[in-house]
C-alpha cells in the first residue's frame with residue numbers, strides 16, 4: 001500500500017495549548033475575516049505545539065505520507081451550528097469558526113492559503129455542503145448523487161497548490177473521502193515518457209467558471225523527477241476514448257494503480273486533513289445526502305508552498321486569488 005495516512009492526535013496538554021492560542025486569536029478584531037486571518041496565520045502557527053509543527057514539517061519535507069490527518073481537535077465545543085444552505089463565503093459578512101481557524105493554522109505550516117478568481121470570487125475558504133440544485137451535477141463539490149471521480153485539486157491550473165486541506169464540521173451521512181498516491185507506480189519507459197509529454201487534456205471541474213486563461217489541451221500528466229514522478233490529472237473529466245496506443249495504456253495503468261491503492265477516510269467533526277496534491281488524487285463516492293441544517297459540511301483550503309511563483313497570475317502582491 002503506497003497511500004500512507006499519518007494520523008496525529010494532540011495530547012491533553014497540546015489541546016490546552018491549542019485552545020488558548022485559538023481563544024487569543026479569536027479575541028483579536030478582524031480574525032474571523034478569512035482574508036485578514038490568513039495574513040496572520042503563518043505567524044500564529046509558530047505558536048502551535050512543537051511536536052505538531054515537527055509532524056507537519058516532516059510531512060512536507062520527506063514526501064513519505066500521502067495524507068496527514070489531525071483528529072480530536074479542541075474546536076466546535078458547542079457543536080458546529082447549522083450547515084449552510086448556500087455559498088456563504090462570498091458574503092462580505094462571512095466569518096470563520098474556530099475549526100476553520102485551526103485548520104488554517106495547521107495549513108500555514110505547509111504553505112500559503114490561496115484562492116482562484118474563477119471559484120467563488122477568489123475565496124480562500126470554500127464550504128462544501130450538498131445542495132439539492134447541484135445533486136446531479138457530476139464532479140461538483142455541492143453534488144452527492146454521483147461519484148466525484150479521482151482528481152488532483154485544480155489539476156488544470158499551472159499554479160495549483162501542493163496541499164489540499166479539508167476540515168470537517170459534520171458528516172452524519174458517513175460519506176467517505178478517498179485518496180490514492182502515485183508512489184510505486186509501475187510503467188514501461190515508453191509509457192512513462194508519454195505521460196511526461198504535453199499530450200493530454202486536463203479539464204477544469206464545474207466549481208471553476210474559468211475565463212479560459214489556462215491552456216487545458218496540451219498538458220503532461222507526470223512531472224518532477226522521473227524516478228518518483230508527481231502527477232496532475234482530472235480523471236473525473238477525462239475521456240479515455242480520446243487516447244490510443246501507448247497513451248491509452250499508460251493512462252489505464254495509472255488509473256488502475258489509483259484504484260488499487262485507494263484509501264477511504266470517513267471524516268469526523270473537528271478532523272483536519274492535508275493531502276499531498278502533487279503525489280495524490282482524491283475522490284468522493286456518491287452518498288445519500290441529508291439536505292439542510294444537518295448536511296455533511298466540510299471546508300476546503302488549498303495551500304501553496306509559495307506565493308511568488310504565482311505572482312504573474314495575481315493582480316497584486318496582496319491578493320491570494322490566482323487568475324483562472
Ligand SMILES: [Fe+2]
Pocket residue numbers: 151152153282
Ligand atoms: Fe477535489
